[in-house]
Every structure is written in structure tokens, then in C-alpha cells.
Amino acid sequence: MNFLYAAYTATWIIHITYLGILVQRYERLRSEIEELKKK
Amino acid sequence: MKRAFPIFALLTAILLSYALYEALVAAPTEQTMGNVQRIFYYHVPSAWTAFLLFTINFVASVWYLIRRSPHADAVAVVTAEVGVVFCTVVLLTGPLWARPVWGIWWTWDVRLTSTLVLWLIYISYLMLRRFSTSGQTPVLAAAMAILGALDVPLVYFSIWIFRTQHPQPVIGGGGSIDPRMWHVLLINWAAFLCFAGLICWSRYRLEILQREVEEAQALETLEPRSSR
Numbered sequence: 001m002n003f004l005y006a007a008y009t010a011t012w013i014i015h016i017t018y019l020g021i022l023v024q025r026y027e028r029l030r031s032e033i034e035e036l037k038k039k
Numbered sequence: 040m041k042r043a044f045p046i047f048a049l050l051t052a053i054l055l056s057y058a059l060y061e062a063l064v065a066a067p068t069e070q071t072m073g074n075v076q077r078i079f080y081y082h083v084p085s086a087w088t089a090f091l092l093f094t095i096n097f098v099a100s101v102w103y104l105i106r107r108s109p110h111a112d113a114v115a116v117v118t119a120e121v122g123v124v125f126c127t128v129v130l131l132t133g134p135l136w137a138r139p140v141w142g143i144w145w146t147w148d149v150r151l152t153s154t155l156v157l158w159l160i161y162i163s164y165l166m167l168r169r170f171s172t173s174g175q176t177p178v179l180a181a182a183m184a185i186l187g188a189l190d191v192p193l194v195y196f197s198i199w200i201f202r203t204q205h206p207q208p209v210i211g212g213g214g215s216i217d218p219r220m221w222h223v224l225l226i227n228w229a230a231f232l233c234f235a236g237l238i239c240w241s242r243y244r245l246e247i248l249q250r251e252v253e254e255a256q257a258l259e260t261l262e263p264r265s266s267r
Contacts, residue, residue, distance in 0.1 A: 014128050
């Protein structure tokens, strides 16, 4: 059972980490757009 | 389209929760392996999804080389990146399933090795896209993606062609599967396909926005020169 839970947990950790990276990229891009607007 | 996104996200979340319930609770327990066989419901759909994304990457790369379409190039980047995420899941859940069943984490057989090579090819593809500053990067990347895609059929058919530690395929491999397990497998694949579609959608929007910002920044740096 430990291996089963480890596999399912690892799957969701990978997906959530990737989603987190996407959110970070969105935030960075949003700040770049704000900077461009100010100029 | 903006309104459809949260609805699609909600439906995907519901489908993923239902698929998880089916995989952990409703699916019958396999007689020889026991509960650890349930890793199958995450491992196999993730592999199929990765193969599908790499195939789309191949089509988009060919399309880019023929038409030089920036949208095809964006689709290629997105599918390669999301495909790598799903392939990473395959490479992690595989050993976690192999250890209790085969007694080893990893073996250098054709299926496992070709999957690792596939992952490394697309990691190299993403590194090329990320770090190359050449104007020819999309062309080089498209050529690399076409060569990389040759590994997809090798991974899929390796268990037919070679004697491997990896079990025979579920479809067309002569093996049989309980209809209830088959049902749960398809539900999980549908859920992961929706999830992959959702991520690709967001990532595609991000890619297009990023290109627009880069274009605006490039124009801005040119402006003072042209005004002189």
C-alpha cells in the first residue's frame, strides 16, 4: 500500500509543482506588462 | 473562451476526483499483485497522454517547417513541455510499481531505457528552446522534435519486438484485462486527457502572451535608435 500511495502522491506533486511554475511565470509576465505600460 | 476555462477546469477537477475514487476504491483488486497494481491507473494513462502530446509536437513541428506558422511553433513548445511532465510521472510511478512486483527499482530493458531516452530527448529540446538565442532556434527545435518523435513508436512497440521485463501491452498484446479494470483505466485516461488539455490551454495562452511581451520589449529597445 505504501508504494501505491507513494506513486499517487508523486504524480500529484509533479503536476502541482508544474502548475506552480506556470503561475510564477504568469506573475512575472504580468509585472513585465505593467512595466511596459508605465514606459 | 475566457468563460469556458473555469467551467472546463471545474469539470476536469470533478472527473479527476471520480477517477481517483474509481482507481482506489471501485476497481477490483488484482489477484497476484494486490493493491499495488492500482498504480496501473496512473502509470498507463500518463504514458498514453505523453505519447499523444509528443505526437502532436511532431505534427506541429512538421507544420512549422512547412508553413513557418508561429502558432504551430507555440503548440510544439507547449506539447513538449506538458509531455515531459507526464513522461516524468511515468518514469517515477514505474519504479514505484516495479520495486514491490519485480523486486528491483529499475532494469535496463528496451521499454524502460527507450522511455528514459525519450524523456532526455524532450528535456534537451526544452533546453534548446530555453537557452538558444539564435534566430534559427525554432527550426532547429522542430528538426530535433521530428527526430525525437521517432523514439515514440520504438517505446510503444518495444515490448512486441523484444523480450523485456516490462509486461505485454493491454491493447493488442494478447493479454486480457477484467472489464471493470478496463472501465477504470479509460475513466482515468479521460480525466488525465482533460487535465492535459487544461494545462496545454493555459500554457499556450502564456506562450502567446510571452511572445507578445518579448516583441514589445524588442520594439521598445529599437525606438530610441529610430527616433535619432
